Amino acid sequence: MKEERKNFGSKLGVIMAAAGSAVGLGNVWRFPTEVGRNGGAAFILVYLLCVLLIGAPLMLSEFVVGRSTHANPIKAYSKLAPGSWWRVVGVEGVVVAFLILSFYVIVSGWTLYYTVQSFAGALMESRDYKAFFSDFTGDAWMPVLYGIMLMLLVHVVIVRGVQNGIEKFSKVMMPLLLAIIMVLAACSFRLPGFGQGMAYLLKPDFSKITTDVLLSAMGQAFFSLSLAMGCLCAYASYFDSGTRLQRTVFSVSVIDTLVAVMSGFIIFPAVFSVQGLQPNEGAGLVFITLPSVFNMVFGGAPFLGYLFSGMFYMLLLLAALTSAMSLHEPVTAYLHESFGLTRHKAATLVSLSCMSLGVVCSLSCGIWSGYTIFGLTFFDFLDFLTAKIIMPVGGLLICIFVGWVLDRKLVRDEVTNGGKAHTCLFPIYMFLIRYVVPIAICVIFFNELLR
Numbered sequence: 429m430k431e432e433r434k435n436f437g438s439k440l441g442v443i444m445a446a447a448g449s450a451v452g453l454g455n456v457w458r459f460p461t462e463v464g465r466n467g468g469a470a471f472i473l474v475y476l477l478c479v480l481l482i483g484a485p486l487m488l489s490e491f492v493v494g495r496s497t498h499a500n501p502i503k504a505y506s507k508l509a510p511g512s513w514w515r516v517v518g519v520e521g522v523v524v525a526f527l528i529l530s531f532y533v534i535v536s537g538w539t540l541y542y543t544v545q546s547f548a549g550a551l552m553e554s555r556d557y558k559a560f561f562s563d564f565t566g567d568a569w570m571p572v573l574y575g576i577m578l579m580l581l582v583h584v585v586i587v588r589g590v591q592n593g594i595e596k597f598s599k600v601m602m603p604l605l606l607a608i609i610m611v612l613a614a615c616s617f618r619l620p621g622f623g624q625g626m627a628y629l630l631k632p633d634f635s636k637i638t639t640d641v642l643l644s645a646m647g648q649a650f651f652s653l654s655l656a657m658g659c660l661c662a663y664a665s666y667f668d669s670g671t672r673l674q675r676t677v678f679s680v681s682v683i684d685t686l687v688a689v690m691s692g693f694i695i696f697p698a699v700f701s702v703q704g705l706q707p708n709e710g711a712g713l714v715f716i717t718l719p720s721v722f723n724m725v726f727g728g729a730p731f732l733g734y735l736f737s738g739m740f741y742m743l744l745l746l747a748a749l750t751s752a753m754s755l756h757e758p759v760t761a762y763l764h765e766s767f768g769l770t771r772h773k774a775a776t777l778v779s780l781s782c783m784s785l786g787v788v789c790s791l792s793c794g795i796w797s798g799y800t801i802f803g804l805t806f807f808d809f810l811d812f813l814t815a816k817i818i819m820p821v822g823g824l825l826i827c828i829f830v831g832w833v834l835d836r837k838l839v840r841d842e843v844t845n846g847g848k849a850h851t852c853l854f855p856i857y858m859f860l861i862r863y864v865v866p867i868a869i870c871v872i873f874f875n876e877l878l879r
């Protein structure tokens with residue numbers, strides 16, 4: 429028998445679930461890394477513009493497609509443009525979500541390991557954090573084991589369904605995450621590098637804005653807002669007719685941006701508190717630089733060190749969990765709705781196959797690092813293929829579809845809830861989605877490809 433398709437049960441549930449998807453490793457890990465690499469405050473300004481002018485209109489477009497059809501992404505595009513090839517956009521979303529989940533779950537497993545090691549004290553006791561990181565990620569078993577534990581957690585939530593699983597879980601995890609981030613930000617006031625960290629984050633040096641900074645900011649906005657991966661389209665298919673799409677976009681973008689900036693408030697004062705460390709360490713910032721910072725700052729009071737670092741990695745873990753759930757959902761919903769599998773069977777199939785691919789990703793960081801595709805390890809290749817190729821193309825197709833192909837009346841009815849939610853921003857949204865967003869995406873895409 430076909431199970432009933434349940435919507436989210438409350439407005440708060442909608443916002444917490446969508447914000448849970450957006451707030452992830454991208455905010456706490458990738459954002460500070462990009463800020464560090466691209467010169468601080470100037471990057472943040474450009475990023476804010478990208479969220480406003482590109483990210484938010486694209487998110488609204490995904491909401492329109494999902495809510496108007498109440499179906500998984502592939503079915504949604506087929507329903508809106510029957511018999512055409514636009515279905516490909518839905519296929520792209522589901523495939524990318526699947527591929528990203530397979531390595532996202534491995535990196536999320538790292539955060540689980542770091543949380544456990546922090547509370548257990550082993551992280552503070554180590555001295556060589558480069559070795560600590562590479563010994564763990566290079567090991568054949570441990571990262572896979574942690575990846576499996578993480579996938580199990582995600583699986584249990586997904587099997588329970590949208591209202592009883594994703595919504596309930598997000599409503600507990602997101603407030604907890606916000607509470608942790610506030611406590612950590614408040615603690616960073618007391619760090620000796622606080623003033624220097626704040627200046628780095630808040631005083632823009634406009635000479636630092638180059639085209640490269642612009643492009644990085646746009647890519648970051650895409651990733652951080654979970655765009656073009658079918659996730660938000662799938663979530664929107666569970667919104668009821670009273671959900672105000674524009675308000676939801678606004679709340680999710682504000683929460684996502686606040687968490688990213690607050691993560692900067694935690695990380696940069698910490699980095700500047702230790703002489704000789706620089707904020708532009710790249711991807712090792714969170715897993716290599718920060719543990720040494722915690723060690724040096726809290727060396728005299730190890731208990732505080734366990735607590736501070738444990739809470740920090742738990743923050744990262746919670747953020748990763750809710751995002752991983754949103755990557756799982758479009759794939760599960762597709763198998764469930766289009767192949768008639770029960771939700772339980774569909775979810776099990778997704779978890780098992782994603783984990784198998786995840787094992788390859790994990791091994792490619794260690795014993796299989798010698799096997800490469802176009803000179804990249806399998807892990808890096810998947811990251812490159814999804815983030816730099818498939819995602820921008822998907823984003824471009826979404827805005828062309830909603831801006832130029834979909835009936836304008838349908839779009840207006842969705843955005844205004846059939847005229848009930850009056851908005852004067854509709855013409856601006858249409859202008860952005862028809863001209864500004866596609867042109868901007870083309871610029872990023874070709875620039876990245878031609879580099």
Ligand code: PHE
Binds near residue numbers: 659
């Ligand atoms: N937005 C998430 C983050 O910031 C990543 C993500 C991308 C999640 C796409 C779901 C879909 O980490």
